[in-house]
Amino acid sequence: MRVLVAGGAGYIGSHTVVRLLQHGDDVVIADNFSNSSPLVVDRLRRITGRPVKVEEIDLTDTADTKALMRNAKPDAVIHFAGLKAVGESVTNPGSYYSVNLRSTLSLLAAMQEAGVYCLVFSSSATVYGMNPPVPTPEDSPTSATNPYGWTKVMGEQILTDIAASHPQWRIGLLRYFNPGGAHPCGAIGEDPLGVPNNVLPYISQVAIGRRDYLSVFGDDYDTPDGTGVRDFIHVDDLAEGHVAALHRLTTMPRSLDVWNLGTGRGTSVLELRAAFEAASGRPIPYRVTARRPGDVARSLALVTKAERELGWRAQRGLLEMCQDAWRWQSQNPDGYR
Numbered sequence: 001m002r003v004l005v006a007g008g009a010g011y012i013g014s015h016t017v018v019r020l021l022q023h024g025d026d027v028v029i030a031d032n033f034s035n036s037s038p039l040v041v042d043r044l045r046r047i048t049g050r051p052v053k054v055e056e057i058d059l060t061d062t063a064d065t066k067a068l069m070r071n072a073k074p075d076a077v078i079h080f081a082g083l084k085a086v087g088e089s090v091t092n093p094g095s096y097y098s099v100n101l102r103s104t105l106s107l108l109a110a111m112q113e114a115g116v117y118c119l120v121f122s123s124s125a126t127v128y129g130m131n132p133p134v135p136t137p138e139d140s141p142t143s144a145t146n147p148y149g150w151t152k153v154m155g156e157q158i159l160t161d162i163a164a165s166h167p168q169w170r171i172g173l174l175r176y177f178n179p180g181g182a183h184p185c186g187a188i189g190e191d192p193l194g195v196p197n198n199v200l201p202y203i204s205q206v207a208i209g210r211r212d213y214l215s216v217f218g219d220d221y222d223t224p225d226g227t228g229v230r231d232f233i234h235v236d237d238l239a240e241g242h243v244a245a246l247h248r249l250t251t252m253p254r255s256l257d258v259w260n261l262g263t264g265r266g267t268s269v270l271e272l273r274a275a276f277e278a279a280s281g282r283p284i285p286y287r288v289t290a291r292r293p294g295d296v297a298r299s300l301a302l303v304t305k306a307e308r309e310l311g312w313r314a315q316r317g318l319l320e321m322c323q324d325a326w327r328w329q330s331q332n333p334d335g336y337r
């Protein structure tokens, strides 16, 4: 299969490209490198020994996206492209709605024109809002607490309506829980710009000495140690979930479906910190600070639907995720820079 990977130079995109290439699929990456590095592409070629085509493109430009789709002639598209920092989305909502929604609409228009009807969309557990049942099944109501989250809810809604309008569409919505880790070779990984928003890259930067200590956002939650509990999933498991979803789309009876990608296992912030200390052999000092507004006590995936329908389940454990994250961080202390 020939797959156009929008946002394929980013963290989850690049790991998915490795899996697609290893699976024998051909890949064209479309990226504007606004939050990723062109260096990723050479590393992908090195890891897989396979060619990777790259198109530098702004996907909010519909004419350019249509031209790309005509030239690339993919069988399917995986759409990772978009902005993803929650805090930034609150201070700059206009650019979040503009970039995330316009890129999706532009890709859809280009796909429709080129007769490409197979799409996997990068969504997030953030669409379950503040009070979902835990573990969370896919049929829980969706909502959001910040503009980033709303762009995912709205993106899903657009795709649901598009899928209903034309029976030939095959669309998979993948709701990620908390991705972490890196490819075990250490050549690709997460490289956040500025201060990391998410706990795992933050811990990793404390371990390497770029930050002094971890702020633990609250230890008075209703959880065993009082800190937030999350479903951390190794990025390579997530990548394999995309390959499974893509191949499910080719035999899927409905035009749209949705799957959680998580492990179903919970880890607290303090447990994660301890696992990272063990994996890195470095101390991770921490201080407990106030809760972060909008955080929930626990977030866990119900994973049975993905297991049943995609034949996929997460294989890698917490320690392996921390070891792989540390290998990437220690081999690339300043990321791709």
Ligand code: UD1
Pocket: 086, 087, 124, 125, 126, 149, 177, 178, 179, 197, 198, 199, 200, 202, 214, 215, 216, 217, 218, 227, 228, 229, 230, 269, 292, 293, 294, 295, 299
């Ligand atoms: C966050 C986003 C979510 C997004 C996801 C992408 C928020 C509120 N949610 O999820 O919309 O889809 O990232 O990966 O930002 N923590 C600390 N110290 C830190 C950072 C985090 O203690 O420096 C704690 C948080 O309070 C939380 C846990 O670590 O309990 C996980 O936080 P984070 O990594 O930001 O992920 P989520 O909040 O689950």
